[in-house]
Amino acid sequence: MTVPPGRRERKKAATRQKIADTALRLFLEHGYEAVGIRDVAAEADVAVTTVFSHFAAKEALVFEQDADFEQRLTQAVTGRAPDEPLIPALRHEIQALVRHCTGDGAAPIWRMIDESPALREYEGAMRLRHAESLATAIAADLGLPPATTACRTIAMFVIDAFSLAREAADPEAAVDEIFSMIEAAWEVTRAEASGARGSSGR
Amino acid sequence: MTVPPGRRERKKAATRQKIADTALRLFLEHGYEAVGIRDVAAEADVAVTTVFSHFAAKEALVFEQDADFEQRLTQAVTGRAPDEPLIPALRHEIQALVRHCTGDGAAPIWRMIDESPALREYEGAMRLRHAESLATAIAADLGLPPATTACRTIAMFVIDAFSLAREAADPEAAVDEIFSMIEAAWEVTRAEASGARGSSGR
């Protein structure tokens, strides 16, 4: 499964990576808005249409790891130890993600994102997607209908926690602070569920 | 202040309104993406550049009342009765806003928004702006530094409440449910604040 899956797919992946690397380098060198798609394509030695066959939009070149992020969150829910409660598992994962994003390597990228309106807008849309899929994972894990308000609410709060902590002066402390708030919010839904149906959350 | 503020400004406002009305009508008739800025300009009998002198982007034609929304939220904080607690005041305002958005008149517009990726993206960016200014208002009201994590967190949660409730099967019940969670989250920050400094929230 992890062994050579054919030359074709390797070449495709290599092209994609080359485009992403080239784009990020140019963006950091000259600024996001100053670099055009045509510049990226020329520097990576591919056609403009090839860029768009690998990435849905210019902004997606920056948020290349979008899918990873989403999957790590849902994995934190569905793949946690059987006796581990939901919220702490999410807190732990968000803590790790925040640490990664505020590290020396990723910091210049996020500074660029914060400075570009187009990138901030794109991030806002991503947040909604991530919250959606996290809500689905949570609802499935709890055996609830997928559109339950409480699940969608907690999911959004968790996504908020990432964005807020990332920008805070002390990111790790912020994660803890926000998650203590989320924990309290979650307790309320458990109380209401047990009051209404005699069952409880985890 | 409410008397005729000059013919010039009335004409300008009329032009703006005509553009917004024309755009919304065309969007609802033919679909958001099927209608171009040039179509809107032609139908409203103005130049394309005039459209952009009144609205920053195509999406802004749909979210015309953006500024109203933001101001109502901050007003709910800064203009509430002296003895009214913060969270219930916000709950009341969000309740009113949700009721307005799910009414018969506004429903088709929000359906259009939900179906268009571009509009959802724009809304995501708006949410961040609204959360920012709400956080500033809350922090000012409580006499805290403007970037306090707890304030920014509560502000985001409140904005989330609007989006979540708007899409829920029973919007009004959803507002109550989510705000009971927010209330609990807020209690936590009061406890931590009084534990650390002997002071308390409202």
Added chain:
DNA sequence: ACCGTAGCACTAACCGTTAGTTCTTCGAAA
């Protein structure tokens, strides 16, 4: 060795958006 297809290049355009400039019209000072 052979063929189907996936990946990529190229052209040409569409659409949102902006800069630069000119024309018109309103508001207020003289």
Added chain:
DNA sequence: TTTCGAAGAACTAACGGTTAGTGCTACGGT
């Protein structure tokens, strides 16, 4: 009232992201 400054709006022309439409090429299975 006359005049002048300024603001709104028009027009042109372009830039940058994005998308068909169309072949060509090289890989992978038969």
